[in-house]
Amino acid sequence: MNEVYISLGSNMGDKEEILRHAVQLLQQHKGIKVVKLSSIYETDPVGFLDQEVFLNMVILVHTSLSAQEILEVCQEVESELKRVRIIRWGPRTIDLDILLYNHDNIETEALIVPHARMHERAFVLVPLVEIAPELKFPLTEEALQTMLEQVGGEGVRLWKVVAGVSEFVHSES
Template structure:
């Protein structure tokens, strides 16, 4: 089984519901098991800042799918929820990114793992490290080190809701 960590974010419409729908769609995919979910964090936009705040979570997934198939699954969930790419780093109904895939380093035209900007973004690292504390890899250690060097007060990230389990999160609908 492959251990995959994903980052999910949304800042359009019913943000929490968008996250719930994305998690539910992932759970329904064959050979994908959503194991753990982080708390929900509200974060200020990065890059293109003239947009609403985001809600972000991280997920731990176990799957028999290879990395490129997981990318296609993530993109299919985005498409099912109506993701449109108009402005780089702009508003979005949902965004799914593969952060880590086992301890692999992957670099293709379509996919780079670890995610190329994850070590620069508190909105990715905080939920990931909340959830991945038992996963010891050089990539996770680098994430911890990156987060320790950040000024979290200036990063615009706050815990929005504590989540205890995937099942509890999906029952809230």
């Protein structure tokens, strides 16, 4: 069974409901089991600043799927939730990024794992370290907790504590 950490973010519409729906769609896939969720964090935009704040979280899934297959499922979820790519780092209903796939280093035309900028982004590191404080960055073996300390948590605010997978996917905003 493969362990995959996925970052989810939304800054359009009912952001919490969109995050919930994305997790539900992943959970409904026969080859994916969502096993852990971070809290939800309100985060300032990065890159393109003239947009609404985001809600971000990280999930851990166990899957029988290959890295390429899980990427395709994530893209299907984005499509189902009306993700449109107009402005790089711009507003979006949902963004799903594969952060880590086991402890593998993957570089293909379509996928780079570990995610190329995850170690620079507090909105990724804060929720990731929350659910997996022991993790090390595969390329350097540096503790993600140490990377978070170097980046700092500026622009990332706890928005809502999530009790568990079942409670989250079956609750209403």
